[in-house]
Amino acid sequence: MQTTDINDIPVISNIPTGLSLTIPENSAVTTTILDTAVTDGNAGDSHTFSAVFTPAEGATYFRIITGTGVIRPTQVIDYEELLGKGITSFTVAVTANDGREDSVTKFFTLAVTDVNEQQTGFSQATYQISGLETTTTFADLSPTLAKSVIDPDDTRDTQTLTMDCGANTGLFSMDPSTGRVTKTAEYDLDATQQTSDTVACVVTATDEAGHTVTADLNIVINEENDNPPVLDKETYTFFLPINTGAGSQFGPFSSTDADVLTDHTDTTYTLTGGSGLFGLTDCCSVFNNVNFSTTTHNVGDSFTMTLTALNNNGLKDTATVNVILIDPITTTTASTTTTTTTTASASSLAFPNFGGSGSISNFLDDPENLGWFIPTMILLAAMLALLGYMIYRCIRNPGAFAKLGNLCKGRSLNCKWPERSKMATKTKKSKKIIRKRNKENRVRQEDKNDGKYEWNIWSHSDFGNKAVEHR
Known part of the structure; x- marks a missing residue:
């Protein structure tokens, strides 16, 4: 088988x-x-x-x-x-x-x-956001920076964003999931007198696998009207003569603004209070709207007002303005019978006691000033009289004056007759006459210096070329 x-x-x-x-x-x-x-x-x-x-x-x-x-x-x-x-x-x-x-x-x-693959970049190489000095959080880009990252993994991957702005990194922060930028500290353009500035930053996106891509981000900061005008004083006090004419300007004032742009520093001024008696020029003085009458106003009357400086952004500063009426300023003409009262000029209104018309009259009206001014003038007059007397003695009689302190000792000092120096260049005959006269004077002083004779010499001698003697 x-x-x-x-x-x-x-x-x-x-x-x-x-x-x-x-x-x-x-x-x-x-x-x-x-x-x-x-x-x-x-x-x-x-x-x-x-x-x-x-x-x-x-x-x-x-x-x-x-x-x-x-x-x-x-x-x-x-x-x-x-x-x-x-x-x-x-x-x-x-x-x-x-x-x-x-x-x-x-x-x-x-x-x-899926495999976490390397991002291929951002949708743009450079991005820009802008804001004002006072901006806290900048508007998101559209799409956001996070959505702008090109990643084969698309939404299955998560991007973490960071930002490097060099020396200015501490002034800004970035939301790591969206890329939204926030200003963390003041960025003051006024301090550097800039109207705008650009901060250059680099943004990095890191995915879950550690892959990174970068893009440039420019942050533009523009100046903002963020400073109020500041008046140069907190309180203004002006002294206004009571006879000041209507429309007279006085008391200049001013303000400053730390902003840079012209439309940020434009300032308007308003004046409130004062019963409508005062107004403002366009810039920058006060003026009175009325002629002050002594029948309705008194010296010493005061008016308190508020001065406001306002800019286009509604920021403002205020100061108190005090106007005090003082004595009228007057000027006197050369005529002894006519006195003319004039209206004070604008330049003298802020300081009426000095430097303006009628300032001496106001000075003498003060009893305290008169208390020292009159004695000083009397003392000055006495000193001038004494000085004139001494000069007269020296010129008229050098020998007699020497006994009061040896201030003039005959011919050894320059206390000489004016005529002698002039006659020194004349003829010999004239010189002899001068020497004879000097000799006679010395003899009289030595032998007959009895007071009476001396007084006669001083009182009755003349400036001629002959001696006059009275006994």
């Missing part, structure tokens, strides 16, 4: 029920996903393998090598592409054939997994 060989059906041995395999996206085409193993009772059999993918599109991305049963990707697979199609996993049915019979088909699931 002849024995006939019965074929053994091949069996796939490494695909258990419920097997699930994965392959990361971007895997190389040489990657082995599965190497199918077969057991066969017929040792000499060779096997041919086949695979069916469900959905069928799987055959576009995977293949099985028929001679070996190795399953590999046919291309570099992009998970995002598959995700866009709504398929990221496939069912694979594998069969082995020994040339006569097929094995039992085995099934497994093959899934493509």
